[in-house]
Amino acid sequence: MRDDPTVVSLVSRAVDGDKGAWDELVERYAPLIWGIGRRYRLAPTDIDDVGQGVWLRLIEHLPSLREPAALPGWIATTAQRECFRLLRAASRVDPVDPAEQRDAVEPAVAEEEVLRFERRAIVRTAFGQLSPRCQLLLAMITKDPPAPYDEISKRLAMPVGSIGPNRARCLERLRRTPALAGLADERRR
Amino acid sequence: MTDTDWNDDGQLLEALRDTLTADQDMPRAFVDAGKAAFAWRTIDAELAALTYDSAWESLEPAPVRSAAESATLRALTFASEGWRIELELTPDGLLGQLDPPAAGEIVARTDADVLATARIDELGFFVLKPVPKVPYRLVCTPDDGPTILTGWVTP
Numbered sequence: 001m002r003d004d005p006t007v008v009s010l011v012s013r014a015v016d017g018d019k020g021a022w023d024e025l026v027e028r029y030a031p032l033i034w035g036i037g038r039r040y041r042l043a044p045t046d047i048d049d050v051g052q053g054v055w056l057r058l059i060e061h062l063p064s065l066r067e068p069a070a071l072p073g074w075i076a077t078t079a080q081r082e083c084f085r086l087l088r089a090a091s092r093v094d095p096v097d098p099a100e101q102r103d104a105v106e107p108a109v110a111e112e113e114v115l116r117f118e119r120r121a122i123v124r125t126a127f128g129q130l131s132p133r134c135q136l137l138l139a140m141i142t143k144d145p146p147a148p149y150d151e152i153s154k155r156l157a158m159p160v161g162s163i164g165p166n167r168a169r170c171l172e173r174l175r176r177t178p179a180l181a182g183l184a185d186e187r188r189r
Numbered sequence: 190m191t192d193t194d195w196n197d198d199g200q201l202l203e204a205l206r207d208t209l210t211a212d213q214d215m216p217r218a219f220v221d222a223g224k225a226a227f228a229w230r231t232i233d234a235e236l237a238a239l240t241y242d243s244a245w246e247s248l249e250p251a252p253v254r255s256a257a258e259s260a261t262l263r264a265l266t267f268a269s270e271g272w273r274i275e276l277e278l279t280p281d282g283l284l285g286q287l288d289p290p291a292a293g294e295i296v297a298r299t300d301a302d303v304l305a306t307a308r309i310d311e312l313g314f315f316v317l318k319p320v321p322k323v324p325y326r327l328v329c330t331p332d333d334g335p336t337i338l339t340g341w342v343t344p
Contacts, residue, residue: 019227026223033223034215044216049340051219053236055226056338060233086238116207119193123208142206171198174205183195 007068015062026055029075032117036079039113046086053082072117076110126179134170141167228300232328234338237267237274267327267339274329274339283320285327287313293331297321320344 007028013021033054037047057078065071127135137156140147153160174180194200243264265276273288283297283305290313297304297317304321309329322344329337 014227017230019224022227023224026220026226030220030223031211031215034219035211038214044219048219048222049238051223052226052340053238055223056229056234056236059226059230119204120208120211123204124212127205127208138202138205139209142202142209144206144210168198171201175195175201180195 007071011062011065011068011071025058028121029072031120032072032075032113033079035117036076036110036113037083039109040080040083040087042083042086049086050079050082053085054078072114073110076114076117077107080106080110122179122183126174126177129177129179130170130173134173137163137166138170138174225300229338232336232338234328234336235269235272237269237272237329237337237339239265239340240268241266265342269337272329272334272337274327274337276327276342278320278344280320281318283317285315285317287315287329287331289313291331291334293329293334295330296328297325298328299323299325 010021149160263278267274275286277284292311293309295315296306305317307315307317309315324343327339
């Protein structure tokens with residue numbers, strides 16, 4: 001994941017003006033920016049501004065990007081700065097106490113969000129590798145609030161009594177998908 | 190959080206719930222706006238964010254006079270680190286001032302098209318005509334200074 005060769009190629013193609021490569025980079029990293037905006041409790045319209053700020057800076061930054069592996073960290077840190085800038089502008093009053101000034105980037109938060117983002121990317125890929133039936137069952141179970149068993153039973157034409165065993169089977173398949181298998185084994189060893 | 194035990198059903202389910210919830214939370218429009226940002230790659234600009242919009246206040250009840258009686262339909266302020274752009278949207282044109290004052294060029298544009306262009310005078314004043322009817326951004330280029338790009342203005 002960290003030395004993903006596709007990211008290297010996407011970056012160099014985007015630098016050459018390839019719009020398709022740029023679109024793929026955006027698809028890949030938009031959730032990271034959105035997650036950071038959420039973390040700072042910004043409203044959706046404010047996160048839109050954060051996104052524009054990060055993308056425009058990224059376009060500038062791409063040609064000088066030496067190590068694509070550092071890209072998620074760079075995006076997270078830049079998103080954080082944009083969030084602080086917005087929070088500062090929104091407060092409309094300059095903080096009296098300099099200690100209260102929230103413009104210092106918090107490396108721990110950026111790092112945590114990058115890890116969360118990478119974990120979600122793995123889980124998303126793994127989930128996409130499941131059968132549609134397993135996907136539907138797990139999506140209904142993880143809904144907030146979870147779908148009631150009789151509703152799941154109706155949608156999937158599955159007796160209520162087999163939902164539990166099917167859930168366990170689908171989770172085992174999720175664990176065995178190519179995306180997750182390596183990680184699950186690592187823990188088992 | 191990162192130390193997920195993938196072999197534990199509960200933790201695996203929790204990781205899946207977290208992923209699916211996060212994906213649903215992010216609107217597609219956010220991704221689309223990111224893709225469209227590529228059109229601005231040739232503009233090396235400082236970004237100015239919206240800090241005030243009189244439309245925010247019109248959400249409050251009982252205006253003293255209706256918008257129709259007022260010459261200014263809407264007032265907006267954009268600010269970057271060193272610059273402010275004050276805008277007044279009137280029926281005849283988009284009036285604005287750059288602060289600190291500096292002469293230069295101002296352009297209203299979409300991802301694809303230039304909608305209007307005007308000169309900024311030495312006092313920082315400008316008038317853009319006609320008022321664009323579609324969402325646009327302003328690209329402000331002082332003669333001696335950095336290019337400033339505002340966030341989107343939705344008429």
